Amino acid sequence: MSINRRRFLTQAGLSAITATTAGSRLLDGGNAPAAAGNDRDPLGTDGPLDLETLADPAARLAPVPFHGPWQAGILTRPQPAACFASFDVFAGNRAELVDLLRSLTGVARFLTGGGTPENLGPTAPPSDSGTLGPIVPADGLTVTVSVGSTLFDGRYGLASRKPRHLKTMPSFPNDNLDPAQTGGDLLLQICAGSADTAIHALREIARQTSGVMQIRWRLDGFVAPARPSGVPRNHLAFKDGIANPNVNDPVVGNHLLWVTNGIGEPDWAVGGSYHVCRIIKMFIEFWDRVSLTEQQQMIGRYRDSGAPLDGQLESDIPDFRADPHGAVIPLNAHIRLANPRTSETDPSRIFRRGYNYDRGVDLNGNLDMGLIFNAFQQNLKRQFEATQRRLIGEPMVDYVSPVGGGYFFALPGVQTTQDWYARGLLED
Amino acid sequence: MLALTALSAVASAVATGSTAGGPRRPSPATDATASNHASVEPIAVGQGTCAPGWRAPSAGRYLFAIANHSSRWGAISLFQWGSGVVVERVALRPGGVTRLAAQLEAGGAYGWGCLLLGLPRSVSAEAQVPSPQGQFVPAVAPVSAAQIAGPLLRYRRYVDGLLALQQHELTTLHEQATAGDLAGAESAWLAAHLTWLKIGQDDGAYGAFGELGRRIDGTAAGLVGGTRSRDFTGFHKLEFDLWTRHDLRAAAGDTTRLLAMTRSLSPQAVAADLPLTLTSMANWLLRCHEILEDALRDSLSANDDYGSNSDLASLAADVAATREMLRLLAPFITARVPHLVATAERELSALIDAINGTGPDRGAGIASLSVSQRERVDAASDAALATLAPVSDEIQVANTS
Ligand code: HEM
Numbered sequence: 001m002s003i004n005r006r007r008f009l010t011q012a013g014l015s016a017i018t019a020t021t022a023g024s025r026l027l028d029g030g031n032a033p034a035a036a037g038n039d040r041d042p043l044g045t046d047g048p049l050d051l052e053t054l055a056d057p058a059a060r061l062a063p064v065p066f067h068g069p070w071q072a073g074i075l076t077r078p079q080p081a082a083c084f085a086s087f088d089v090f091a092g093n094r095a096e097l098v099d100l101l102r103s104l105t106g107v108a109r110f111l112t113g114g115g116t117p118e119n120l121g122p123t124a125p126p127s128d129s130g131t132l133g134p135i136v137p138a139d140g141l142t143v144t145v146s147v148g149s150t151l152f153d154g155r156y157g158l159a160s161r162k163p164r165h166l167k168t169m170p171s172f173p174n175d176n177l178d179p180a181q182t183g184g185d186l187l188l189q190i191c192a193g194s195a196d197t198a199i200h201a202l203r204e205i206a207r208q209t210s211g212v213m214q215i216r217w218r219l220d221g222f223v224a225p226a227r228p229s230g231v232p233r234n235h236l237a238f239k240d241g242i243a244n245p246n247v248n249d250p251v252v253g254n255h256l257l258w259v260t261n262g263i264g265e266p267d268w269a270v271g272g273s274y275h276v277c278r279i280i281k282m283f284i285e286f287w288d289r290v291s292l293t294e295q296q297q298m299i300g301r302y303r304d305s306g307a308p309l310d311g312q313l314e315s316d317i318p319d320f321r322a323d324p325h326g327a328v329i330p331l332n333a334h335i336r337l338a339n340p341r342t343s344e345t346d347p348s349r350i351f352r353r354g355y356n357y358d359r360g361v362d363l364n365g366n367l368d369m370g371l372i373f374n375a376f377q378q379n380l381k382r383q384f385e386a387t388q389r390r391l392i393g394e395p396m397v398d399y400v401s402p403v404g405g406g407y408f409f410a411l412p413g414v415q416t417t418q419d420w421y422a423r424g425l426l427e428d
Numbered sequence: 429m430l431a432l433t434a435l436s437a438v439a440s441a442v443a444t445g446s447t448a449g450g451p452r453r454p455s456p457a458t459d460a461t462a463s464n465h466a467s468v469e470p471i472a473v474g475q476g477t478c479a480p481g482w483r484a485p486s487a488g489r490y491l492f493a494i495a496n497h498s499s500r501w502g503a504i505s506l507f508q509w510g511s512g513v514v515v516e517r518v519a520l521r522p523g524g525v526t527r528l529a530a531q532l533e534a535g536g537a538y539g540w541g542c543l544l545l546g547l548p549r550s551v552s553a554e555a556q557v558p559s560p561q562g563q564f565v566p567a568v569a570p571v572s573a574a575q576i577a578g579p580l581l582r583y584r585r586y587v588d589g590l591l592a593l594q595q596h597e598l599t600t601l602h603e604q605a606t607a608g609d610l611a612g613a614e615s616a617w618l619a620a621h622l623t624w625l626k627i628g629q630d631d632g633a634y635g636a637f638g639e640l641g642r643r644i645d646g647t648a649a650g651l652v653g654g655t656r657s658r659d660f661t662g663f664h665k666l667e668f669d670l671w672t673r674h675d676l677r678a679a680a681g682d683t684t685r686l687l688a689m690t691r692s693l694s695p696q697a698v699a700a701d702l703p704l705t706l707t708s709m710a711n712w713l714l715r716c717h718e719i720l721e722d723a724l725r726d727s728l729s730a731n732d733d734y735g736s737n738s739d740l741a742s743l744a745a746d747v748a749a750t751r752e753m754l755r756l757l758a759p760f761i762t763a764r765v766p767h768l769v770a771t772a773e774r775e776l777s778a779l780i781d782a783i784n785g786t787g788p789d790r791g792a793g794i795a796s797l798s799v800s801q802r803e804r805v806d807a808a809s810d811a812a813l814a815t816l817a818p819v820s821d822e823i824q825v826a827n828t829s
Binding site: 286289323 | 802
């Protein structure tokens with residue numbers, strides 16, 4: 001096993017270069033402009049058009065219904081692209097806040113359904129930026145609106161209507177929260193079939209609301225394609241999103257996901273859900289220097305298949321009771337601490353809907369990437385905070401660092417064409 | 429982070445060797461579908477029997493069906509015969525059949541370790557997988573605990589010496605702070621902090637000193653209230669007192685508290701914190717690269733700077749600590765990877781050159797370096813880390829119990 005890593009790297013590098021050179025020559029040959037029959041100087045001839053490389057450029061996700069008892073973008077299977085944007089609100093009074101949420105509703109309703117933007121005539125700037133073409137495709141767009149505890153301060157007289165557990169996200173041990181990317185009055189989780197659709201939505205929303213709300217922080221995310229199959233991977237290369245409670249079952253949904261009547265929450269909040277969004281940076285260079293065995297022991301699953309260490313398939317359920325001493329799945333493995341799978345801890349299960357992020361380079365030359373940890377639950381304290389507390393000091397903490405995000409409350413759904421975001425909260 | 433700390437007594441008793449690190453190849457048991465396996469190989473475990481008559485006729489993926497004929501809970505591990513490195517491990521329930529997928533490599537030699545709770549560990553016969561050339565690849569023998577005990581004891585003496593020096597430097601810091609000499613206090617802080625880093629203990633994330641290590645050298649990150657938190661203590665609190673707040677009274681009080689904390693790290697306490705267990709030895713080996721990993725994460729990102737601009741000096745101290753590790757472990761490393769120590773030494777020298785190239789006294793803040801100065805330091809530390817990272821995987825400490 002005495003691999004000389006440096007030498008190995010050098011050799012691998014060399015052969016990779018050779019391969020690329022050969023490959024690019026091939027490509028050049030294939031793409032060479034057809035000079036035959038064209039007397040023009042080849043240097044002045046255009047190459048072939050750079051068309052989309054996907055097999056089916058017309059492929060778009062189907063529209064996701066906008067109206068419903070709860071918002072889209074929670075139970076919706078994670079679309080490939082996401083844009084998380086947290087805003088601070090500058091509405092001067094409650095009426096202006098109502099206006100803001102009404103217009104936000106209007107934009108989101110239009111964009112999620114798709115269609116032809118209004119024509120304002122030749123002299124006005126176009127009503128839509130046009131980045132999605134003249135007809136806006138729905139492309140599976142969802143715009144999920146959540147409110148932060150700061151919206152319930154003195155400004156709009158909402159203090160008595162705050163969801164019971166909503167507060168500023170505390171700093172947990174091992175957190176390294178940067179105030180510039182933490183908190184905010186309003187969080188938009190914008191998800192779509194492709195990045196341009198999500199960004200287009202953010203751009204339209206921002207330009208129609210920028211007088212009353214400003215972006216405090218923003219982060220784009222993506223869900224990777226299945227590699228090679230099953231649940232997609234995060235930047236640690238592990239499949240992420242395998243184990244989630246079955247919240248589509250109304251009994252489970254009403255116990256773990258949605259705020260319901262009779263649990264001590266304000267009436268307007270029924271159909272909403274506590275939304276925890278944490279920007280968790282990963283030290284992937286450090287991770288990549290760790291043996292696979294150690295990586296798998298930290299997570300408690302096999303990297304390649306996603307199966308728990310005591311199983312064969314990603315869908316296998318770990319049997320911690322058969323392994324009381326952690327001989328197979330260590331007692332401090334991430335999945336074991338996060339969900340011990342006991343009747344006492346089951347009520348603390350959370351519904352995760354995370355995204356990978358990737359944004360440039362750190363001061364120390366490391367790639368700046370990580371996980372937009374994104375979870376919904378009925379009760380912030382009983383679920384997210386209990387889970388997070390169990391994870392304090394887990395072996396994985398050396399390889400990750402939460403740097404931002406916040407606690408929010410996902411508003412109940414917009415039910416009809418007359419309804420608007422937060423109407424129950426803001427109307428007397 | 430540590431495979432070993434994660435393992436229970438059962439697991440390490442089952443293994444015939446160390447489990448830290450483990451095999452380098454992609455894990456075998458990741459094959460999702462049973463249909464990819466050539467056949468199902470039955471393995472029997474019982475009171476006093478461990479996989480009798482098992483075979484490994486050829487290289488490839490196997491699916492083993494392990495039948496526990498006893499009425500006891502237990503675990504079984506497949507390990508590489510020579511090194512004792514565990515390839516796969518699975519728990520056994522009384523009277524149950526458990527499936528285990530594993531990849532057997534051509535030329536490898538394997539065995540099973542069986543443990544049924546309450547009974548002594550038993551080991552199967554060795555089975556060798558033929559290689560195409562008909563040769564067997566010898567595995568690297570693990571280091572015995574007795575062999576590694578010597579270097580670890582020398583390391584403790586090194587730590588003891590630095591702790592004594594640090595007590596002295598902290599006393600000076602206290603005197604300067606009480607006398608109202610800010611510049612004197614700052615230089616005493618620098619000396620004491622660099623001594624601490626040479627011990628190879630940064631904020632305690634990877635440290636043997638645990639929570640105490642965090643209170644001695646942790647930052648305010650993660651504390652409610654940040655720098656105002658009462659739990660913000662130790663070197664970085666003092667750095668904040670001196671460079672940011674110019675508050676010598678606070679500094680004197682904080683030094684007294686720091687002295688008390690470091691005094692509890694007396695030689696005896698250090699000995700208790702670094703017992704000669706398999707776990708502590710594997711943890712200790714990890715320092716070969718984790719001291720620098722720490723520096724890359726905290727110092728080179730300027731995340732732990734509270735005004736002293738001493739991140740580059742800290743990095744140089746971390747290099748010194750890493751070099752001490754290399755010096756102590758050189759014979760073991762060289763026996764396994766002949767040129768590693770020399771390469772690492774060369775790269776660490778290049779890192780020191782890059783640090784010195786940033787200007788006088790290593791006193792420039794990370795953020796104020798020019799892009800090329802910073803890139804040079806980052807590249808040099810990445811190169812050294814890539815060389816050092818495999819050390820803890822290469823040196824397996826044998827469990828001889
Ligand atoms: C960067 C940070 C994190 C990474 C890389 C990570 C990664 C993973 C992976 C690979 C899995 C196994 C696959 C799966 O079941 O989806 C998992 C499961 C899980 N994680 Fe995380 N996670 C992170 C942070 C968190 C946090 C902050 C929490 C909650 C406080 C959390 C809660 C969970 C839960 C509840 C499960 C499912 C466990 C089960 O039901 O078996 N994770 N995570």
